[in-house]
Amino acid sequence: MFCRVNSIGIAGIEGYLVRVEADVSNGLPGFSMVGYLGSEVKEARDRVLTALKNSGYSCPPRKITVNLSPGDRKKDGTAFDLPIAVAVLGAYGVVPKDKLERVVIAGELGLSGEVKRIRGCLAIAAAAEELGMEWCCLPEGNRREGQAAGNIPVAGVRSLREMEEFLKYGPRAENIAEAEPEEEEESEDLPDFSDVIGQPHMKRAAEIAAAGMHNLLLMGPAGTGKSMTARRIPTIMPPLTLEERREISKIYSICGLMPEDRPLIRTRPFRSPHHTATVQAIAGGGRRPKPGEVSLAAGGVLFLDELPEFSRSVIELLRQPMEDRSIVVARVHGAYRFPADFMLVAASNPCPCGFFPDRNRCRCTERQVKTYLNRISRPILDRMDLIAEAAPIPYEELAAGKGSRQEENSESIRKRVHAAWLIQKERYQGLSVRFNSRMGRGELEQFCALGREEEQTMKRIYEQEEMSGRGRDRLLKVARTIADLEGEKRICREHLLEAAGYRRGVRFYWGGGWD
Amino acid sequence: MTEQEKQYLYLLCRIKGIGAVTLRRLWEELGSFQSIYYIEETDEMKKFPAFCRVAQKIRLGRSEQKKTEEEYHSLSEWGIQFITPFDENYPEKLKEIYDPPMGLWVRGKLPEKGCHTAAIVGARDHTEYGRAMAEWFGRELSAAGIWVVSGMARGIDSAAHRGALSSGGKTAAILGCGLKICYPRENYRLFQEIGETGCLISEFPPYAAPAAGNFPMRNRIISGMSDLVTVVEAREKSGSLITAALALDQGREVLAVPGRSTDPLSAGCNRLIKSGAQLADSPGDLLEIFSMKRQSERMVQEKNGKGLAKTEKMVYSCLDLQPKFLDEIIQQSGLSPGACMGALLELEWKGYVVRTANQYYGKKL
Numbered sequence: 001m002f003c004r005v006n007s008i009g010i011a012g013i014e015g016y017l018v019r020v021e022a023d024v025s026n027g028l029p030g031f032s033m034v035g036y037l038g039s040e041v042k043e044a045r046d047r048v049l050t051a052l053k054n055s056g057y058s059c060p061p062r063k064i065t066v067n068l069s070p071g072d073r074k075k076d077g078t079a080f081d082l083p084i085a086v087a088v089l090g091a092y093g094v095v096p097k098d099k100l101e102r103v104v105i106a107g108e109l110g111l112s113g114e115v116k117r118i119r120g121c122l123a124i125a126a127a128a129e130e131l132g133m134e135w136c137c138l139p140e141g142n143r144r145e146g147q148a149a150g151n152i153p154v155a156g157v158r159s160l161r162e163m164e165e166f167l168k169y170g171p172r173a174e175n176i177a178e179a180e181p182e183e184e185e186e187s188e189d190l191p192d193f194s195d196v197i198g199q200p201h202m203k204r205a206a207e208i209a210a211a212g213m214h215n216l217l218l219m220g221p222a223g224t225g226k227s228m229t230a231r232r233i234p235t236i237m238p239p240l241t242l243e244e245r246r247e248i249s250k251i252y253s254i255c256g257l258m259p260e261d262r263p264l265i266r267t268r269p270f271r272s273p274h275h276t277a278t279v280q281a282i283a284g285g286g287r288r289p290k291p292g293e294v295s296l297a298a299g300g301v302l303f304l305d306e307l308p309e310f311s312r313s314v315i316e317l318l319r320q321p322m323e324d325r326s327i328v329v330a331r332v333h334g335a336y337r338f339p340a341d342f343m344l345v346a347a348s349n350p351c352p353c354g355f356f357p358d359r360n361r362c363r364c365t366e367r368q369v370k371t372y373l374n375r376i377s378r379p380i381l382d383r384m385d386l387i388a389e390a391a392p393i394p395y396e397e398l399a400a401g402k403g404s405r406q407e408e409n410s411e412s413i414r415k416r417v418h419a420a421w422l423i424q425k426e427r428y429q430g431l432s433v434r435f436n437s438r439m440g441r442g443e444l445e446q447f448c449a450l451g452r453e454e455e456q457t458m459k460r461i462y463e464q465e466e467m468s469g470r471g472r473d474r475l476l477k478v479a480r481t482i483a484d485l486e487g488e489k490r491i492c493r494e495h496l497l498e499a500a501g502y503r504r505g506v507r508f509y510w511g512g513g514w515d
Numbered sequence: 516m517t518e519q520e521k522q523y524l525y526l527l528c529r530i531k532g533i534g535a536v537t538l539r540r541l542w543e544e545l546g547s548f549q550s551i552y553y554i555e556e557t558d559e560m561k562k563f564p565a566f567c568r569v570a571q572k573i574r575l576g577r578s579e580q581k582k583t584e585e586e587y588h589s590l591s592e593w594g595i596q597f598i599t600p601f602d603e604n605y606p607e608k609l610k611e612i613y614d615p616p617m618g619l620w621v622r623g624k625l626p627e628k629g630c631h632t633a634a635i636v637g638a639r640d641h642t643e644y645g646r647a648m649a650e651w652f653g654r655e656l657s658a659a660g661i662w663v664v665s666g667m668a669r670g671i672d673s674a675a676h677r678g679a680l681s682s683g684g685k686t687a688a689i690l691g692c693g694l695k696i697c698y699p700r701e702n703y704r705l706f707q708e709i710g711e712t713g714c715l716i717s718e719f720p721p722y723a724a725p726a727a728g729n730f731p732m733r734n735r736i737i738s739g740m741s742d743l744v745t746v747v748e749a750r751e752k753s754g755s756l757i758t759a760a761l762a763l764d765q766g767r768e769v770l771a772v773p774g775r776s777t778d779p780l781s782a783g784c785n786r787l788i789k790s791g792a793q794l795a796d797s798p799g800d801l802l803e804i805f806s807m808k809r810q811s812e813r814m815v816q817e818k819n820g821k822g823l824a825k826t827e828k829m830v831y832s833c834l835d836l837q838p839k840f841l842d843e844i845i846q847q848s849g850l851s852p853g854a855c856m857g858a859l860l861e862l863e864w865k866g867y868v869v870r871t872a873n874q875y876y877g878k879k880l
């Protein structure tokens with residue numbers, strides 16, 4: 001007897017149809033599996049046989065053959081356990097086969113027959129919907145994740161027996177209950193900008209960066225709130241749209257990072273990999289290509305604290321995704337493209353001890369300072385649109401604490417950033433660009449035209465700061481964002497001057513002209 | 516002194532390990548440098564057993580005689596003069612000290628006779644305040660016709676030279692290495708400029724490396740050449756304090772520029788003042804010592820704010836000589852960070868503000 005079950009494999013972040021076929025025939029008893037299988041899939045044989053036995057199914061010894069097609073794509077992971085078991089049961093005639101045509105099944109089996117959580121359920125459900133399936137059966141623990149994909153009904157199953165029940169009698173009400181609509185208010189304890197005391201210059205830079213998705217470098221000694229500020233940047237970005245939430249959740253789902261109780265990621269990503277992180281952890285990859293930090297940060301902030309400590313290879317690999325807004329992970333079996341549209345925020349001490357240029361405290365030699373700073377490579381430096389500086393906070397200010405002066409909270413900054421986003425949305429309607437920082441030549445000429453007086457100022461900056469043509473473009477984009485924040489249609493002189501102020505650090509710390 | 520004698524003196528100065536004091540004493544005993552050079556071949560040796568070691572060194576040095584003579588004849592080609600205490604233009608004040616160098620390599624023009632000279636010394640890792648003060652002092656002294664003597668080290672020394680170069684260029688740099696070597700390397704432009712308008716002086720032969728042991732010797736010339744020594748910024752137990760002590764031994768006046776009591780880089784200066792050094796908070800204090808009119812007061816006068824925009828005036832009024840971090844200026848002016856940054860850049864262009872670090876700004880003198 002023959003039986004065919006639909007399942008979904010994952011390549012990159014997209015799902016594709018995998019047909020799991022089982023045939024039970026007379027012959028030498030045995031269980032063989034074919035179809036370009038990874039080791040985890042090969043091991044499914046033992047899990048499936050044991051789970052069947054422990055769930056109380058009696059399967060008389062026969063020759064069992066399982067095939068996973070298409071045969072030209074390598075199948076990996078444990079999600080095929082459940083469809084293989086169902087196909088075997090179907091081939092034995094234990095479960096009805098009439099529904100299988102329109103159902104997608106995925107899940108890992110435990111030896112007792114329970115169905116365990118798997119990765120990538122969002123992508124699986126989304127693919128099932130695209131294939132026009134009627135049902136998607138997922139582990140109960142992934143049900144909400146699957147339901148978030150869209151309109152396809154998702155049934156959660158806890159065990160092989162429940163799976164059988166579903167195929168015989170349809171879903172139990174409790175297994176398909178839809179998530180109750182989410183409350184709008186942010187129940188989570190998100191950090192807030194009002195926690196950062198003082199540092200108006202750094203805060204302003206963070207606001208501009210968030211408003212135009214510009215890359216930001218924070219310089220200053222330890223303990224001045226650089227990482228505190230970085231951590232709070234996602235909180236001043238406008239809330240995620242449903243579409244963005246789905247896109248982001250897909251990536252998290254594939255990495256197995258989705259919280260069980262929440263169907264979709266709700267807050268903007270903030271990823272802060274340690275400087276010892278490997279190239280693979282940052283870029284993505286592995287035997288079963290998984291998105292890396294650059295993809296997990298998409299739609300939010302990738303924060304590199306202590307930038308000079310990161311290895312050169314890690315820094316180098318950031319260049320491609322920063323240009324393309326996606327990253328390609330090449331594998332023997334093909335290349336996978338993951339999204340990587342993040343905002344880069346980096347922090348660095350100005351010298352090994354952190355207090356340069358305060359020579360009363362910093363005793364590093366010129367050479368030490370230079371060597372330290374030169375660990376930040378020029379190409380990455382050139383991509384930093386804004387360089388903000390944090391100074392040690394005087395004791396009195398810390399002691400006075402929050403009580404004395406009310407620091408602005410994230411919500412009120414977010415309102416301004418949101419307004420700037422809306423202006424950009426309107427401006428770039430119908431274009432591939434979404435933010436000022438992403439403008440190309442054509443857009444620059446169209447949206448950053450300067451008046452005569454402004455052109456004069458620009459020229460002055462250009463000459464005084466020994467800027468390059470590329471530096472000029474970069475400055476214009478930041479000035480555009482500042483103008484948007486102020487609600488100005490045209491870029492004015494003060495916008496240019498302020499934008500210039502955020503790039504002058506390069507020359508001070510690294511010397512040479514701008515780029 | 517005959518040209519031949521001078522050449523023997525040159526040969527002796529090129530021999531390692533013979534100090535200026537020894538050389539002078541030998542000369543007083545033997546009467547000529549030629550006889551010192553050939554001391555081994557005379558009976559004088561027996562009279563002065565203590566000179567045996569010297570004789571040995573000279574013998575060793577003689578193997579290099581030809582090369583050294585070639586070097587001597589190349590000096591003019593290199594634009595270097597070899598100056599001895601017997602020469603007319605040897606710095607007069609230097610003769611007063613216990614151990615005046617017997618030979619100096621000089622590029623440029625030495626201070627004229629009767630000229631006032633003032634040394635400005637201080638830390639290599641200076642603060643902005645220190646740099647501004649050193650430059651200010653250097654500029655004002657040179658403008659008043661006083662030679663500024665320093666060591667061309669990083670930090671305060673370089674700032675003092677730069678200040679002097681900006682107003683007449685009367686400045687002498689005493690090096691701890693030969694004149695064919697520029698140390699520190701990043702001072703190459705300064706090195707060139709001082710050689711052109713002032714002078715570079717060294718007690719070490721043209722290709723001598725900047726060995727650590729050279730610097731204390733160099734310091735005695737800095738203070739020895741000067742009427743007074745001003746310390747601008749120095750930590751406790753730093754080289755600048757040693758120079759100051761040396762200056763006192765040589766009978767030179769010592770002044771110190773005060774700083775905040777909490778700044779480690781001012782601790783040395785404040786200590787000097789506490790122990791009796793004269794406090795110098797403007798170049799006028801030095802000019803007064805030379806009984807010159809205090810004409811430098813205009814320098815501390817603030818620029819008038821004509822032609823400044825309103826925000827620029829607001830920002831300027833918050834500034835100080837001691838540079839402030841941007842955040843402090845934002846807070847004091849009450850302006851937005853953006854407006855503040857714009858005004859500062861504008862003020863900098865107009866020459867009102869000096870940006871001393873990435874986001875630190877001070878009033879320009």
Ligand SMILES: [Zn+2]
Pocket residue numbers: 351352353354355356361362363364
């Ligand atoms: Zn340091």
